[in-house]
Amino acid sequence: MTTQITVPQTGIEARRQIREGTFLQPTSGVAPRHVQTNVAILPKELAFDFLLFCQRNPKPCPVVEVIEPGRVEAVLTAPESDIRTDVSLYRVFKNGEFVDEPKNLHSYWRDDLVTFLLGCSFSFEYALMANGIELPYYGTERNVPMFITDIETAPAGQFSGPMVVSQRWIARDKVVRAVQATSRFPETHGAPVHIGDPAAIGISDISNPDYGDVWLQENRDQVPVFWACGVTPQSVAMSSKPELMITHSPGHMFITDLMDEDLAVL
Amino acid sequence: MTTQITVPQTGIEARRQIREGTFLQPTSGVAPRHVQTNVAILPKELAFDFLLFCQRNPKPCPVVEVIEPGRVEAVLTAPESDIRTDVSLYRVFKNGEFVDEPKNLHSYWRDDLVTFLLGCSFSFEYALMANGIELPYYGTERNVPMFITDIETAPAGQFSGPMVVSQRWIARDKVVRAVQATSRFPETHGAPVHIGDPAAIGISDISNPDYGDVWLQENRDQVPVFWACGVTPQSVAMSSKPELMITHSPGHMFITDLMDEDLAVL
Numbered sequence: 280m281t282t283q284i285t286v287p288q289t290g291i292e293a294r295r296q297i298r299e300g301t302f303l304q305p306t307s308g309v310a311p312r313h314v315q316t317n318v319a320i321l322p323k324e325l326a327f328d329f330l331l332f333c334q335r336n337p338k339p340c341p342v343v344e345v346i347e348p349g350r351v352e353a354v355l356t357a358p359e360s361d362i363r364t365d366v367s368l369y370r371v372f373k374n375g376e377f378v379d380e381p382k383n384l385h386s387y388w389r390d391d392l393v394t395f396l397l398g399c400s401f402s403f404e405y406a407l408m409a410n411g412i413e414l415p416y417y418g419t420e421r422n423v424p425m426f427i428t429d430i431e432t433a434p435a436g437q438f439s440g441p442m443v444v445s446q447r448w449i450a451r452d453k454v455v456r457a458v459q460a461t462s463r464f465p466e467t468h469g470a471p472v473h474i475g476d477p478a479a480i481g482i483s484d485i486s487n488p489d490y491g492d493v494w495l496q497e498n499r500d501q502v503p504v505f506w507a508c509g510v511t512p513q514s515v516a517m518s519s520k521p522e523l524m525i526t527h528s529p530g531h532m533f534i535t536d537l538m539d540e541d542l543a544v545l
Numbered sequence: 546m547t548t549q550i551t552v553p554q555t556g557i558e559a560r561r562q563i564r565e566g567t568f569l570q571p572t573s574g575v576a577p578r579h580v581q582t583n584v585a586i587l588p589k590e591l592a593f594d595f596l597l598f599c600q601r602n603p604k605p606c607p608v609v610e611v612i613e614p615g616r617v618e619a620v621l622t623a624p625e626s627d628i629r630t631d632v633s634l635y636r637v638f639k640n641g642e643f644v645d646e647p648k649n650l651h652s653y654w655r656d657d658l659v660t661f662l663l664g665c666s667f668s669f670e671y672a673l674m675a676n677g678i679e680l681p682y683y684g685t686e687r688n689v690p691m692f693i694t695d696i697e698t699a700p701a702g703q704f705s706g707p708m709v710v711s712q713r714w715i716a717r718d719k720v721v722r723a724v725q726a727t728s729r730f731p732e733t734h735g736a737p738v739h740i741g742d743p744a745a746i747g748i749s750d751i752s753n754p755d756y757g758d759v760w761l762q763e764n765r766d767q768v769p770v771f772w773a774c775g776v777t778p779q780s781v782a783m784s785s786k787p788e789l790m791i792t793h794s795p796g797h798m799f800i801t802d803l804m805d806e807d808l809a810v811l
Contacts, residue, residue: 327593330600331611335621345597347702355601355699433621436613462811465731544810545728 289313290357290536294365300382303367305530307401308418312539314356314467315532316343316396317509318366319516320384320525323348326393328436329516333395335433339442339511341398341466343535343542349390356535362394368528375520380528387525398467399509399532400445402539406460412453416494422529423447424488425508429481430472432515440515444472445508446485448494448501457504466542473505480505555579556623556802560631566648569633571796573667574684578805580622580733581798582609582662583775584632585782586650586791589614592659594702595782599661601699605708605777607664607732609801609808615656622801628660634794641786646794653791664733665775665798666711668805672726678719682760688795689713690754691774695747696738698781706781710738711774712751714760714767723770732808739771746771 287293287302290313296302306315321329326348333340344356351361363384371379371387381387400423404414416423423445430442449457454474462470477485485503486493490510496503513526527533552575553559553568559576562568572581587595592614599606610622617627629650637645637653647653666689670680682689689711696708715723720740728736743751751769752759756776762769779792793799 323593327589327596330593330596331613334596334600334608334611342600345600347597465810544731 290534293534294357294360297367298361298364303382306367306532306534307530310534312405314343314535314537314539314542315399315401316535317399317513318362318525318527318533319395319397319512320362320392321395321516321521322389322523323391323393325521328438329395332432332435332438332515333397333512335435336442336511337465338469338472338507339432339509341468342395343398343466343537344396346394346396348393351388353396353533353535356396356537357533358536362533363388366527366531366533368531370526370528372517372521372524372526374522375517384525387523392525396533396535397509397512398542400468400506401532402467402542403461403464403506405539406464407447407457410453410456410460412449412457414447416492422491424492424494425490425510426477426482426505427489432511437519438515440518442472443490443508443510443514444480444505445491446488446494446503446505448496449504451500451502454502454504461506463543463545464539465544468507468509471504471506475502477503556800559800560623560626563633564627564630569648572633572798572800573796576800578671580609580801580803580805580808581665581667582801583665583779584628584791584793584799585661585663585778586628586658587661587782587787588655588789589657589659591787594704595661598698598701598704598781599663599778601701602708602777603731604735604738604773605698605775607734608661609664609732609803610662612660612662614659617654619662619799619801622662622803623799624802628799629654632793632797632799634797636792636794638783638787638790638792640788641783650791653789658791662799662801663775663778664808666734666772667798668733668808669727669730669772671805672730673713673723676719676722676726678715678723680713682758688757690758690760691756691776692743692748692771693755698777703785704781706784708738709756709774709776709780710746710771711757712754712760712769712771714762715770717766717768720768720770727772729809729811730805731810734773734775737770738773741768743769
């Protein structure tokens, strides 16, 4: 006898099951076509500089919603949500050091915490696949390869550092389509930042990613295409060693009520 | 013998002439195809809430650049500029009351002031005209009609209030083109917020604008089309009666080095 796992189909249902502790897996494939987000929680004293950093670097740091100091509900994109309970796994960092991976934030919450919900690649990956572009790691336990580049982000206050990108192999005759399909979604990283030459953006070995898993070229007609990655704001924030920073645990995203198409510009 | 007035053709040249006091007119038509911006300067203690208000209301409040506390140079969009001198006429408000209209900000500048440069309609008006849509007020001393609507902005901190829109009469067979042409420029107000029925957004008399000048319908094939307007952030900020707020004087915009196409999403 097998146990049938029912994957939640909406943001409301996913958040309810996560809050009640009945759904604790990574969220890839959960609530299809709903916008999922990266989570970064910082003290209020850093909030203006971090929001400004995001405004200056919209490709790696697309802001979907900001929850004001001490508030826990994403009023605009996930009404009745609670950011302290509606992510299945969090990571807590103190002075830049990883200290805990809790299932909720009750023991860490403070009235001066500001929550940033930043677009993630799930939305534009769906758009790529809908346009016939294969992503072999999708729906597996493997992750997309990610690289630290020599592209400097635009600094803001104490926040600065290099852009992190994700890389996908795209068939030569699909490259234009990949640009078009992802350009429609500037709030989930948007168009590529580079096409073709890893060395041109400071990547010396494409078979040795800084994060994620290796993805080998299958044939000579595949072109490496690079998109700004949501790891950027986390690595930039962390390198400033904030007294407290809380994020989602990789793969355990916050799920909104927005549909992908709600974020499309055209 | 007539005096030939040479209108500056670039952002750098326009800012130089304004700074030296040799060009003091309104900036419509100056430095063609260069991005011009609304200016809002507020004390640092209001900056996070105001930036968040802009993030939540990108159509009326598209952020082109934010200059950090006490800094005067728009490093990203107008290198070597000085926000204290490079606008030809400013307005100073204390506790929401208009108190002065100076030609520079030397006597008002403080180390805690944050400057917001917000997209203005000049860029998308050029796009409309390039698509064969006539704007009879353009290049005249008349202004586009603007209305206070019953569309509420998304509040942030102490900032809230109704959206102000500009209205243009568009020939019925050009309405789709007008949507397409302006959708390309989300950082200069983007696509219309409403097409067709003034009453549906709380406008009771289209011949009686709240700001700007009347523009009468010329024939029954013209449709009223409404775009979010940069007056919104000014009126919203002012209604919170900040201790100090400085803006450009209407028509006297800040001129960047960006070209309109730099802001196009597709």
